[in-house]
Amino acid sequence: MTVFIRTLISGLNLGSIYALIALGYSMVYGIARMLNFAHGDIIMVGAYSGIVAVMSIGLPPIVGILLGVIVCALLGITIERLAYKPLRQAPSLSILITAIGVSYLLQNLALIIFGPEQKAYPMFSGVKSFQILGAKIDGITILTLAVTACIMIGLNLFINKTKIGKAMRAVSEDKGAAELMGISTDRTITVTFAIGSALAAIASAFYGATYVYILPTTGSMPGIKAFTAAVFGGIGSIPGAMLGGIVLGLIEQFAKQYISTLWSNAIVFGVLIIVLLVKPTGLMGKTIQEKV
């Protein structure tokens, strides 16, 4: 039972990290219709900016995280302006390749600046741990879950209640019609990239707190997993990304605990394929009727 609860909590922890990253993937996909392969590397940038802020400048951890959020949001906007905006009308594969190029660029810049050796993520060393039904749970895990829940509720309110949220929904529904209604698509896309990258920065803090060590290639595997989570939940759908992320994290941790660490990735991807075969547009994706 203790093991079960511990696995459940660590699954939720990993799941919230995936969900936060998957949200960025899904929002960008929904609005700009592009797969932002460089999104995973934003996590890495967020983690490194946290390390620099705390270790080199000596700022308190919470300021370090905020700094990471700002750096990532600005980076997201810059990348969008420089690399993706000129390709608005280009075929989707060209945009995909550009995103891959941006991903390589970020990884290699980090490699040149920070070197190939791993760096420790310094934050939250003093958070207390709890006992739940006999299982010892790190305080940071609870913090992760609480913050993720708050962010998700906040994001839902933002998307559904504010004017810019409404604009985002309109653009993802029909770009042309939204433009005719006087919505600036460019500004909406910029905002989307900023929010997505900021969420990735928050995910990076939790990732750093859980896995401690950061490398220039750190972002790539969580990025791919989060992409999987976004597709799993139905890409373009925000509740889908949250659900997909949590479910994927749970599957991964339970597979690691009860089946095998070595096979966990194969199991995660296997479940993805089976779900997609049964429901080709993901758990919460809209089925699009093909018109003849």
Next chain:
Amino acid sequence: MKKKNYGNLFILFALTVFFAILGGMLYTGNIGRQFTNMLIPIFMYIVLAVSLNLVVGLLGELSLGHAGFMSAGLFTGCLVSIRLYGLVSDPLRFVISMLVGGLVAAVFGLIVGLPTLRLRGDYLAITTLACGEIIKTIITNLKITGGARGLDTGHVYSGAKTLFPYAVVLVYLTVIVMMHIKNSAQGRAIMAIRDNRIAAESIGINVTHYKLAVFVIAAFFAGAAGVLYGHCFANVKAASFDYNVSIEILVIVVLGGMGNIFGSIAAAVILRALPEMLRGFENYRMLIYAIVLIMVMVLSNNKKVQSFRYMVTGKLKKKLRERKAAKQAKKGGEMNG
């Protein structure tokens, strides 16, 4: 039709010249060690890119699992080769192991191809990526393939000089099969599916049949290429054939041009050789690679660059036309006079 055949002949001619130069340099010992080691991998990337082009360029489906097929072929082929070592003559051993590797990869191609019948676009892309990762995990965890430490191919290892002829034949075979498919009724059916699946279906094209066939053929060549690739290393790990390799192949296909065979070949050679050329910059070479990638994409989709290119080629064409007209006029004048 006639014009297209000239294009194909040109590609084969260019390939022959390329092979002759490289072969000549290799066998007379005029190239450095480093370049010799690159040779077989470059050929393999040509095969991988040309075969992936069949899926991405002709069928129009985004596949991110090509490295998985290569890996599946590589490990079975190398295992066969290790077992047959000393039992049969070397050429026969290479041919058998490449065939077996290709066929096993083709079976995987069939399995991976099945979801394509139901999934579309990005959903399919992530599924192929997932399949590639599953193949990688399976191979890494099997005892027979050496597990995480990798398969020891030390005693079937062969140098570039031994593998060169096989690689040349494989490249020719892939290119010729691709050309044949592209210019045949089957190829037009495949492209019809790409352009409009429903319209293609409505005129009686069997979409299931063609989609599966494309995946199987592409996987076969990727697997056969993998077998040769495995022979030029003393140790191969499944972990090194992850989604990043698939993405690398996809980059080659897109930069070379969708459905363009010559483009795939040229892009494979350039993109594989480029990082080696930049060895002097060591730390910066991948950075330069990334910037080149972004610049090529942004510039080739830029309206001004496109119109400039159009203007230049337009002017050239106009000039050619004028020259032709002038020649004809001159001829006419001579005749009259």
